Amino acid sequence: MPTIVVLVKNVPDTWSEKSLEEDYTLLRDSSDSSVDNVIDEVNQYAVxxxxxxxxxxxxxxxxxxxxxxxxxxxxxxLRTALAMGADDAIHLCDERMAGSDVLGTAWALTSAIRTIDDVQLVIAGSASSDGASGAVPGIIAEYLPAAALTHLKSVSVADGVVRGVRETSAGEWELEASLPAVISVGEQADRPRYPNFKGLAAAKKATITRLQLENIGVLENQVGLAHAATAVTAAETREARGAGTIIRDNDPAATAAAIADFLDERSLLK
Known part of the structure; x- marks a missing residue:
């Protein structure tokens, strides 16, 4: 049976107050009342x-x-994705992966994907809301190896070929590749459906397959913060956004001149 694998991630809700551990990794413990973890919204588009x-x-x-x-x-x-209509769920749950960078994370996910039969397509969100690197789908494609079609706003599959459209500031690009392939989609793609009651009830009872590093052939020294190729060495809290500047003048010419001066003072005019 041909399989589509969708990568999903549990992340702190956009509106939650975010804080860092002493090693600069993101605090994800929902026992802290300030943290509310949910499925990353862009992953719902992928599902x-x-x-x-x-x-x-x-x-x-x-x-x-x-x-x-x-x-x-x-x-x-995973249960949110199951409630939407996914058939099965796999959870790579191993504390030794904590703090992995994009290379370690992508290697572990690739190794988990290889345990699944007849994978024809891997779909991910273009970038996670907590990391926002956007690199994992491309790295997985390199590791598999498989073609990568990233940052798509529309996708179709027919006759063993996946086709998609990527939109950039330069215009639209039509891409295609033979299966198997890896793709990523953004929030321009089809809006995700809401789970119905039947889906929610089934997801609550569903069995999720658990894997650890030994099950996917990954060594402990290939993942985790201590073996990451990159590291965060400092972090600062972003300043609160101010109220901004309001320019009011009944004279359109004076208003335009004031706006131009404002932009020029900040070197925003070219």
Whole structure:
């Protein structure tokens, strides 16, 4: 049975107060009342894309498997994806992965993907809201190896080929690659569906497959903060946003001149 793997991540909610541990890793403990962990919103777009590909070609018999790497609470993200309609969920849950950088994370996820039968497509969000590197999908494609079509706003699969459109400031780009492939989608893609009651009830009872490093052939010295190729050495709290400057004048010419002066003082005019 051909499989679509969707990568999902449990992240601090956008509106939660975020703080760092002593080693500069993000605090993810939801026992702290200031932290509320949820499925990353962009991952819901990725799940939606997988479900649409499956529904568009029933004869292909696609199975949608959601995969997450993270602490115990990553189950919440997986169950949200199951409630949307994913068929199975896999949780790579191993405390030795804590603090992994993008290279270690991508290596572990790639190794987990290799344990799944007949993977034809891997779908991820373009960039996570907590890390925002946008590098993991491309690195996974390099490790597999497979073609990478990233930052797509639309996707279709037919006759063993995945096609997508990427929009940039320079225009739109039509991309395609033979399966198997890795793609990433952003929030311009099809809006994710809301789980119905039946989906929520089934997700609550669903069995999630648990994996550790030994199950995927990854060594302890290939992941984790102590073995990361990159490290954060300092961090500062961003200053609170001010009220801004309001320019009011009944004379349009005077208003334009005041705006121009404001921008010029900040070297924002070219």
């Amino acid at each position: 939606e894309q997988a479900l649409r590909i499956k529904e568009a070609d029933p004869e292909a018999g696609y199975r949608v498997v959601v995969l997450s790497a993270g602490p115990e609470e990553a189950d919440k993200a």
